[in-house]
Amino acid sequence: MQALKIEGIRKTFHQTEILKGIDIAIEPGEFLILVGPSGCGKSTLLSMIAGLEQPSSGRILLGERDITALPSKDRDIAMVFQSYALYPNMNVAQNIAFGLEMRKVPKPERAATVARVAAMLQIEHLLERRPAQLSGGQRQRVAMGRALARAPQLFLFDEPLSNLDAKLRVEMRAEIKLLHQRTRTTTVYVTHDQVEAMTLGDRIAVMKDGQVQQFGTPHEIYTRPATVFVAEFIGSPQINWIAAQRQGAGLAAHGLELGLNGEQAAALSAVGGECLYGLRPEALQLAGEGLPGRVHMIEPTGPETYLCADTPVGRLTARVPGEVRERVGDAVHLRWVPEAVHLFDAGTQRRVA
Ligand SMILES: Nc1ncnc2c1ncn2[C@@H]1O[C@H](COP(=O)(O)OP(=O)(O)O)[C@@H](O)[C@H]1O
Ligand SMILES: [Mg+2]
Structure with missing residues (x-):
């Protein structure tokens, strides 16, 4: 089920x-x-899963229950929003216990839950404080604590980390992952951040x-993006595109023949004409021969370097390990294997093979 x-x-x-029309x-x-x-x-x-909005059509099932028309409070769902919406006049312990109190959970049980959740989130020392006396990250933890106190059938998160600074965001991301590993509560998590999506999602x-342009595991989404949009949205630096045309049985751009794998070559006959030939930056290697180019920009990140070069088929970014000896203006050659190519029909914007 x-x-x-x-x-x-x-x-x-x-x-x-x-x-x-969403089906998931x-x-x-x-x-x-x-x-x-x-x-x-x-x-x-x-919001429709939470019961805060009604769909115009369609159904939502939680387990075997059709919850489409069920009031929010009867859905056994806990939600963490982007804005933490804590009660300003209550301290942390009261905020965490509030939902339990509404459900008439006996006091000793409430206290035990607050203690358990506070320990899990390492906020035991903050239980007496009011929200105004907390940092953004601490408030975020309390908001999560309030959801965790419930042990619901489903957790919903709406961009819960977007108000935090970069370092805290990474920390809290890891904590959410650990919490999920521990509790195994079914979760729906909204984000516009592709790194959060990739690091947290089972699907x-x-x-x-x-x-929905594509529904799949992080690995599937990254290695076999279904559309041009998905290929561009996931991955940083962004995938490189070469606008290409069918030429005989193969593919070419600016008179240069572009390598294809067997599956793509076989599927090419079904494509209208224009194609987008996609190469992820890590698929490009610096080599002694291959596609000639001239270095436009070099961005070292520490463990790897992004090298951007102007070539006869356009500007391409390569992601290479460590440092590079090349400097801006140097001549370089780029190489890749056909297995690394993502091929799309420019007309339909869909993957070819
Ligand atoms: N209550 C509403 N009334 C009218 N338009 C809305 C309402 N809620 C959302 N929208 C519109 O629906 C679109 C999607 O919004 P939303 O679901 O908040 O997007 P996201 O969360 O992906 O950023 C937006 O164009 C938004 O303006
Ligand atoms: Mg939103």
Whole structure:
């Protein structure tokens, strides 16, 4: 049985269709990521799972229950928002216990839960403080503590880390991962950050304009992106594109023949004409021969260097280990293996093979 099933969900606000038919199903204990650019409908979808919005059509099943029309409070769901929305007049312990109190959980049990959650999040020393006396990261922990106190059937997170500074974001990301490993509560997590998506998700739904472009594991999404959009959205530095045309049985750009793997070569006959030939930066190697280019920019990051070169087929970025000897203006050659090529039909924007 699936833990959560989203079936044909559509949502229209003021004659504008915001969600255009979403279908996603996840297994018990899974960590689902909804990722996509701002405005693509992630929060709207999450609000419908939470019961804060009603879909225009479609169904949502939590386990075997159809919860589409169920009031939010009866759904057995806990949610952590981007804005922590703590009660300012209550201390941390009261904030964590609030939901339990509403459910008339006896006091000794409430105290035990607060102690357990506080220990898990390492906020035991903050229990007496008010939200105003906490840092952003501490407030975020309390908001998570409030959700964790419930042991719900489903956790929902809406960009919970986006108000934190970069270092804290990385720390909290690891904590959310550890918490999930420990509790195994089925989770839906919204983010626009591709690194959060890749590092946290068991599976990822990449959304654009109210539709799911691809639903798969982080590995599938990265190694076999289904569309041009997905290939561009996930991966940093961004995938390189070479605009290419069919030439005989193969593919060429600016008169240069481009290598294809067997599967792509076989599928090429079904493509209209124009193709996008995609190379991830790590697929490009500096070599003694290959595609000639001239170094445009060098960005060292420490463990690796991004080397950007102008070539006859356009500007390409290579991601190479360690430091490079090359300098801006130097002549270089770039090489790659056909197995590393991502090929897309420029017309349909979909993957070829
Ligand atoms: N209550 C609402 N009324 C009208 N439009 C809305 C409402 N909620 C969201 N929208 C619109 O729906 C689109 C998707 O919003 P949202 O789900 O918040 O996107 P995301 O979370 O992916 O950034 C946006 O264009 C937004 O303006
Ligand atoms: Mg949002």
